[in-house]
Amino acid sequence: MSNAAYPLSRPRRNRHDAFTRRLVQEHRLHVDNLIWPIFVCEGENQRQKVDSMPGAERVSVDNVVEHVRQAVDLGIPAVAIFPVTPMSVRDATGTEALNPDNLMCRASRTIKDAFPDLGIIGDVALDPYTDHGHDGVIENGRILNDASVEILRQQALNQARAGNDIIAPSDMMDGRVKAIRETLDGNGYDTTRIMAYTAKYASAFYGPFRDALGSGSLLHGDKKTYQMDPANSDEAMREVEQDLREGADMIMVKPGMPYLDIIRRVRERFEVPTFAYQVSGEYAMLMGAIQNGWLDRDRTIMESLIAFKRAGCNGILTYFALDAARLLRDER
Ligand SMILES: NCc1[nH]cc(CCC(=O)O)c1CC(=O)O
Numbered sequence: 001m002s003n004a005a006y007p008l009s010r011p012r013r014n015r016h017d018a019f020t021r022r023l024v025q026e027h028r029l030h031v032d033n034l035i036w037p038i039f040v041c042e043g044e045n046q047r048q049k050v051d052s053m054p055g056a057e058r059v060s061v062d063n064v065v066e067h068v069r070q071a072v073d074l075g076i077p078a079v080a081i082f083p084v085t086p087m088s089v090r091d092a093t094g095t096e097a098l099n100p101d102n103l104m105c106r107a108s109r110t111i112k113d114a115f116p117d118l119g120i121i122g123d124v125a126l127d128p129y130t131d132h133g134h135d136g137v138i139e140n141g142r143i144l145n146d147a148s149v150e151i152l153r154q155q156a157l158n159q160a161r162a163g164n165d166i167i168a169p170s171d172m173m174d175g176r177v178k179a180i181r182e183t184l185d186g187n188g189y190d191t192t193r194i195m196a197y198t199a200k201y202a203s204a205f206y207g208p209f210r211d212a213l214g215s216g217s218l219l220h221g222d223k224k225t226y227q228m229d230p231a232n233s234d235e236a237m238r239e240v241e242q243d244l245r246e247g248a249d250m251i252m253v254k255p256g257m258p259y260l261d262i263i264r265r266v267r268e269r270f271e272v273p274t275f276a277y278q279v280s281g282e283y284a285m286l287m288g289a290i291q292n293g294w295l296d297r298d299r300t301i302m303e304s305l306i307a308f309k310r311a312g313c314n315g316i317l318t319y320f321a322l323d324a325a326r327l328l329r330d331e332r
């Protein structure tokens with residue numbers, strides 16, 4: 001009986017055993033690709049659970065070194081700090097964002113003192129500080145672009161002074177990268193990097209994050225006049241073009257898993273350091289199924305993260321960073 005009917009090429013040969021699969025593997029997740037977002041809150045000795053993000057915590061500044069040490073010990077290169085600002089210091093224009101002793105700044109200084117080599121990424125946007133939960137200032141129901149940018153550039157400087165190595169504007173105002181770059185450079189922070197939330201979509205997947213920060217119940221309306229329409233892809237290319245022209249060092253796409261096509265397009269077209277944020281809703285969705293026993297924890301985490309590498313990411317902001325780093329460490 002002849003085998004002529006069978007193909008000469010059998011893709012399964014390269015899947016035949018573990019060593020061959022290792023040899024032909026195209027993408028690999030490394031601890032260097034992980035950024036861990038953390039939540040900091042006021043008070044003493046606080047470790048608060050976030051209901052909609054099982055496993056995530058808000059920690060007070062006196063606990064933050066111990067918290068972040070987990071990432072340092074695993075070799076994670078950077079953390080992204082998010083402050084839970086009490087209602088008592090929120091106002092219409094986010095004044096607290098400019099306070100050199102605000103929660104973000106205290107946390108940043110504390111972490112920098114303890115771990116000088118760890119990268120600190122500081123979000124820049126007004127939503128943790130406003131009493132209406134928007135990322136900019138409002139007049140007659142409209143989010144004002146240029147007035148917001150004037151505050152954001154001061155916020156960026158305030159955070160750079162407190163030890164943020166990377167400023168990450170997440171506000172989606174036009175022209176904010178240029179304004180922040182100029183302000184940083186003009187004040188001697190010319191090496192402070194900018195990781196721009198460039199293609200940030202008006203997404204339902206931020207829900208649990210807004211719970212974590214306490215800005216969800218405050219938010220009037222939605223963010224559709226500044227964050228992008230999930231239906232758009234070409235528009236993301238124009239956003240990237242602009243942010244690069246304005247001096248962004250790194251580009252971010254957010255959310256992550258539903259937007260892998262955008263990551264791929266950014267990577268192929270611009271060939272610049274590209275990051276994705278696997279956001280709170282993605283984490284909640286996966287953790288919900290994992291906790292129910294519907295998905296296998298370890299395999300789900302690693303498969304979700306390798307997808308970002310395959311799509312073209314350099315790195316991923318993920319609430320699974322510690323878990324993934326542990327799995328990578330224990331692999332061999
Ligand atoms: N500008 C604030 C900001 N920075 C990061 C996230 C979301 C992160 C997440 O969902 O994990 C948001 C929320 C928003 O834009 O409403």
Ligand SMILES: [Mg+2]
Pocket residue numbers: 172173174175198239242243
């Ligand atoms: Mg833009």
